[in-house]
Amino acid sequence: MDPDRMNSSRENDADSDEGCGAEVRTSNPPGPAGPVKEIDLSNDRLLYPIEVAMLTRRSESSLRRDRSENRGPDYFKVIGRVLYLRSHVRAWLETRRRKSTRE
Secondary structure, three states: OOHHHHHHHHHHHHHHOOOOOOOOOOOOOOOOOOOOOOOOOOOOOEEOHHHHHHHHOOOHHHHHHHHHOOOOOOOEEEOOEEEEEHHHHHHHHHOOOOOOOOO
């Protein structure tokens, strides 16, 4: 093969590899579908499962079961640790409000 042609081929390969390096940042980072909502923690507090259990008068194992069955208050998983926002727990409790035993 012609050496000039080989150099040209390598340059084209280098051009086509632009944007594949680790330094390249995309404008849309991977994440959940849809718009990302900002969380305002200025008037809120993160709670551990034991705190939520005490607040709701339930056991931690009940909360764990609720999470696995997609029930219970919304929660976050941060580096393997489960955390709840106090406002989410309050909102979840509000959805359980009843005025009579027939509800």
